[in-house]
Amino acid sequence: MKKVFIVVPCYNEEETIEIYYNEVMKHLTLDYEYNICFVNDGSKDRSLSIMMELASKDKRIKYLSFSRNFGKEAAMYAGLEAAKKSHADMAIIMDVDLQDPPYLIPELIKAHEEGYNLVFTRQRNRHGGSILSAFFSLSFYKVYAFVTKDKGMAHGARDYCLLDKKAVDAFLAIKDHERFTKGIYHFVGFRQKVIEFDYAKRSAGTTKWNFKKLFHYAILGMREFSRFYEYIPKIAAWIVFFLLCYDTGKGIYTAVQANSYQAFDWNPIRLDCLFLVLFFVLFYLFRLLYDVRRQTQRRPIYIEEDSNLDLVDNDEAE
Ligand code: UDP
Ligand code: MG
Numbered sequence: 559m560k561k562v563f564i565v566v567p568c569y570n571e572e573e574t575i576e577i578y579y580n581e582v583m584k585h586l587t588l589d590y591e592y593n594i595c596f597v598n599d600g601s602k603d604r605s606l607s608i609m610m611e612l613a614s615k616d617k618r619i620k621y622l623s624f625s626r627n628f629g630k631e632a633a634m635y636a637g638l639e640a641a642k643k644s645h646a647d648m649a650i651i652m653d654v655d656l657q658d659p660p661y662l663i664p665e666l667i668k669a670h671e672e673g674y675n676l677v678f679t680r681q682r683n684r685h686g687g688s689i690l691s692a693f694f695s696l697s698f699y700k701v702y703a704f705v706t707k708d709k710g711m712a713h714g715a716r717d718y719c720l721l722d723k724k725a726v727d728a729f730l731a732i733k734d735h736e737r738f739t740k741g742i743y744h745f746v747g748f749r750q751k752v753i754e755f756d757y758a759k760r761s762a763g764t765t766k767w768n769f770k771k772l773f774h775y776a777i778l779g780m781r782e783f784s785r786f787y788e789y790i791p792k793i794a795a796w797i798v799f800f801l802l803c804y805d806t807g808k809g810i811y812t813a814v815q816a817n818s819y820q821a822f823d824w825n826p827i828r829l830d831c832l833f834l835v836l837f838f839v840l841f842y843l844f845r846l847l848y849d850v851r852r853q854t855q856r857r858p859i860y861i862e863e864d865s866n867l868d869l870v871d872n873d874e875a876e
Pocket of ligand 2: 653655657760765
């Protein structure tokens with residue numbers, strides 16, 4: 559029987575863990591072997607003891623506890639590492655607050671059986687949050703798509719997804735310390751499918767994210783998967799270039815009007831040239847820094863999907 563390993567990051571979730579457990583159990587079919595791995599991300603409340611209690615009653619429940627709060631990204635990484643160690647055929651990452659509806663689990667698995675390596679979910683409609691947060695959220699997805707050229711990450715994309723063995727290996731091969739999972743999914747490639755669902759309210763407790771944290775996370779995503787900072791001197795250089803054209807044109811026009819070469823004003827031109835050089839230098843400096851970063855990030859140069867290299871070796875051995 560195939561093994562499904564469900565990874566559930568939890569941070570101060572004493573109010574939601576049991577609700578989640580009771581709900582998710584209703585959607586686990588008998589034709590797969592399931593494990594639910596709660597990752598306790600340094601909770602300061604009773605989360606860990608609740609996980610331990612559930613584990614003592616139900617053998618399918620696993621837990622893994624961090625020494626402090628490392629963030630949801632680290633929790634997802636640790637959970638997938640555990641999935642690999644337990645030789646699971648597929649892993650599913652989901653939130654504990656039921657905002658990632660468990661009724662989708664059979665649908666995710668079905669898509670996997672159809673041959674998809676990565677099956678994502680997307681929230682079709684937004685919650686009743688403020689207009690401002692809806693605006694920022696939409697703007698983020700638009701800017702992100704523009705700077706990273708990743709058109710796959712649609713507005714409302716969740717971390718809730720299924721990864722098969724190959725996708726788990728690829729995900730774990732990316733050792734970025736500052737992680738942005740949704741960007742990693744695009745980077746690893748493979749056959750991907752999106753499943754949409756309607757917004758679900760948090761079962762209990764409150765969100766662990768605030769505007770500041772979300773804003774930093776958004777900037778991080780763009781920085782890690784695009785040459786985000788390079789755009790700043792690049793745009794500035796173009797602006798100065800147009801200014802230079804304008805000042806030159808204006809200088810020539812004044813000189814022609816006055817019918818005197820002396821009337822040509824060199825001062826704005828000098829200033830424009832100075833800034834143009836400055837922004838060029840900055841642009842190449844950023845480019846250099848990105849190259850240095852790429853080396854230190856040690857992301858895989860490529861990710862293999864299939865090969866018959868082992869077969870060739872075996873044939874030769876015969
Ligand atoms: N979470 C985590 N570590 C953190 C913050 C959140 O493991 O530092 C978990 C949290 O317990 C939940 C999931 O990540 O299972 C999503 O968090 P939350 O519901 O607060 O985010 P939102 O749904 O508001 O984006
Ligand atoms: Mg939530």
